[in-house]
Amino acid sequence: MTRVLVVDDDPQIRRAVRDALSREGMDVETAADGEEGLRLAGGETFALVITDLSMPNLDGLELVRELRGRSAVPILVLTVRSEEREKVRLLDAGADDYVVKPFGVAELVARVRALLRRNAAGAPRNGVRFGEVAVDLDRQRVTRGGEEVHLSPTEFSLLRAFVGKPGAVWTHRQLIGAVWGGGAGVSNDTVRVHVGSLRRKLERDPNRPRFFITEPWVGYRFTGAD
Amino acid sequence: MAGMDARSGGRGSKAAVGYPAAALIVGASVAILKAIPNLTDAADALGLILAVFLVAWVWESGPGIAAALLATAALNFFFFPPLYTFTIADSRNVVALVVFLAAGLAIGRLSALARLRLRLLERERGDLLTLTALSQAFLADTNRESLLGVVSERLRRALECEQVAILLANENGALASAAASGEGEVRRDLAEIAYHQGNSAAFPSELGGTDVYLPIPLGVHRVGALAARGVRRSERMAEGCAALVGLALEREKFLKLAREAEGTKARDEMKSTLLATLAHDLKTPLAGARASAENWERRAGASGESAAVGDALERLTRLVDDLLNVVRLESGTSRPSRERVSCGAIAEAAVARFGGALDRHALVVDVASSDLEILADPAQITEAVGMGLENAGRYSPPGSEVGFTVSREGRSALFRVSDAGPGIAPPERERAFEKFTRLPRDSSPPGSGLGLYIARTLTELNGGTLTLGASASGGTSFEIRLPAEPGP
Numbered sequence: 026m027t028r029v030l031v032v033d034d035d036p037q038i039r040r041a042v043r044d045a046l047s048r049e050g051m052d053v054e055t056a057a058d059g060e061e062g063l064r065l066a067g068g069e070t071f072a073l074v075i076t077d078l079s080m081p082n083l084d085g086l087e088l089v090r091e092l093r094g095r096s097a098v099p100i101l102v103l104t105v106r107s108e109e110r111e112k113v114r115l116l117d118a119g120a121d122d123y124v125v126k127p128f129g130v131a132e133l134v135a136r137v138r139a140l141l142r143r144n145a146a147g148a149p150r151n152g153v154r155f156g157e158v159a160v161d162l163d164r165q166r167v168t169r170g171g172e173e174v175h176l177s178p179t180e181f182s183l184l185r186a187f188v189g190k191p192g193a194v195w196t197h198r199q200l201i202g203a204v205w206g207g208g209a210g211v212s213n214d215t216v217r218v219h220v221g222s223l224r225r226k227l228e229r230d231p232n233r234p235r236f237f238i239t240e241p242w243v244g245y246r247f248t249g250a251d
Numbered sequence: 252m253a254g255m256d257a258r259s260g261g262r263g264s265k266a267a268v269g270y271p272a273a274a275l276i277v278g279a280s281v282a283i284l285k286a287i288p289n290l291t292d293a294a295d296a297l298g299l300i301l302a303v304f305l306v307a308w309v310w311e312s313g314p315g316i317a318a319a320l321l322a323t324a325a326l327n328f329f330f331f332p333p334l335y336t337f338t339i340a341d342s343r344n345v346v347a348l349v350v351f352l353a354a355g356l357a358i359g360r361l362s363a364l365a366r367l368r369l370r371l372l373e374r375e376r377g378d379l380l381t382l383t384a385l386s387q388a389f390l391a392d393t394n395r396e397s398l399l400g401v402v403s404e405r406l407r408r409a410l411e412c413e414q415v416a417i418l419l420a421n422e423n424g425a426l427a428s429a430a431a432s433g434e435g436e437v438r439r440d441l442a443e444i445a446y447h448q449g450n451s452a453a454f455p456s457e458l459g460g461t462d463v464y465l466p467i468p469l470g471v472h473r474v475g476a477l478a479a480r481g482v483r484r485s486e487r488m489a490e491g492c493a494a495l496v497g498l499a500l501e502r503e504k505f506l507k508l509a510r511e512a513e514g515t516k517a518r519d520e521m522k523s524t525l526l527a528t529l530a531h532d533l534k535t536p537l538a539g540a541r542a543s544a545e546n547w548e549r550r551a552g553a554s555g556e557s558a559a560v561g562d563a564l565e566r567l568t569r570l571v572d573d574l575l576n577v578v579r580l581e582s583g584t585s586r587p588s589r590e591r592v593s594c595g596a597i598a599e600a601a602v603a604r605f606g607g608a609l610d611r612h613a614l615v616v617d618v619a620s621s622d623l624e625i626l627a628d629p630a631q632i633t634e635a636v637g638m639g640l641e642n643a644g645r646y647s648p649p650g651s652e653v654g655f656t657v658s659r660e661g662r663s664a665l666f667r668v669s670d671a672g673p674g675i676a677p678p679e680r681e682r683a684f685e686k687f688t689r690l691p692r693d694s695s696p697p698g699s700g701l702g703l704y705i706a707r708t709l710t711e712l713n714g715g716t717l718t719l720g721a722s723a724s725g726g727t728s729f730e731i732r733l734p735a736e737p738g739p
Contacts, residue, residue, distance in 0.1 A: 037539030044546045079531045105534045109630050127538035127568055130545035214593050214622075221599075232602065232616045239603035242630050 059083025093119030139192025191249025269310030319355030413481030587628035595621030605637035647672030
């Protein structure tokens, strides 16, 4: 059974998240603050940790840092809207994704599933499919609806990064690090332009993307195959 | 400015010793030279020149000249034949005496000058050391009261004077005594002239030394006057002291401003933290309610009741967001960051965040000027532009077209959202920006009445304007203009 740890100081949230995930067949453990969460996470193995950002004793950001220091467990953070810098800090500290309060249950479950899928996938496969797109990572070939799509080397690196972490949010800095080697002089706008051309080549409606989603002022997310 | 020499009092006594000393030293030299047998005339002359040098070095010019004249006379009288008369037998000795006198005068002069230079240097070095010590002492004082409390006594010691008074101007420009040390009255009229006209005065003091009245400079202005009586140090030293007082006061003023700014910053940070906590505390029960309602709906199946709860919670969320935004804006903690950001990035973020409000509309995005850059807070502008997208979604019929364009208009970047809704009549347009205003637009779901107010405030915080107009299809055109940055 998939074990998930939920850390939040609000009992109603803990119960609601536990209900939602239990219905999906997951085994949910809860903690009321960061310290308790850290203790539980140290004692047994979880497939995923969901944590609130603002908590007494040990807050979400510190919990993410501590957890990331000892394991690769996927971490999903519950935040409130409007603090983009806080979100970037969380993701750079090692969180994989965030959900904004008040979140919809369907959205939460979808994010949890995406993160768990990635974890279960294990070693990166050499082929990925999403929508009508098929990617052959070994031969660097991409087809859409059976027809070959030509990608520039940068676009392909970007695609390789995205499909390697389906569901997770990439900050601009993380993408620049993964695709451009952290290259100086590469701006967020450079990333935006390349994501834009990936969308034009692979999305049905580039203005309303399904797979390469913008996280405003934070970065991008590849939603993966659903 | 009247001339001054702080040592003028010592000069008379020094001269009084110098002339007899000149006679004595020349006499002693003659006695020594006479006591040594078989000396040549040249050796005698050099011996006497040495005496002239010595006198000029110690007692400087006047006694030096006297020594040169005496030595010339002595050379003739004691050493040139016929001895012990001023008669000169050999006409060549006339030339020798003239040369000797000239050499004696020149050496005396040079020696005196060298000594004078040395003395001036030493005095300047002393002044510098005193000023350095004074500036270090002033730097240690970080507030006006403690600075003024000790400044006059420090200056009195530094200037070696009897009395110091510091007069500073109040807000009305009138001089008032701010610090004083020593007994007696200073002359107010001279202090006024120093402060108002910047003219210094210095004159011999009845207390010995000099009385000085100097302006206290602060940048290019003056803040008051420094009066010092019975000064034994140089006038330049006194000017240096006045400048130091000005600097110390200026530094104290800046420190005070810095402390105030620090306080404001700390208060703003506290407000921001409080607001963040408030946002979290308001959103958490909402999140619990929404998640619980959805769990219930999943268990029991969708119904009219569950949909009503969902709608109510969504509106409540929107209202809480808007109210938090207003509180943030009105608490003055929403200082915009100023980043160079492309309009394309803003358009992308706005559509990503607020495009959901247009899920049932045909959104046509045209970002012709994607590379156009503005200097603004990206998140705030995204929020403002997004308000236009949300309003278009709310007030225009489903299925209709909503246009979102970004273009250059003169020196501005123009973000425009146009819809095919009923539009807003021109007289109503400005009123729409007032807080809690809801225009009578049929069949539209009620908003908070804060959206346009927030959007305009955010836009104006970033140096832009937000106006409403008519779209080509008779609906509303929501337009944000921000100064465009010159291209790279």
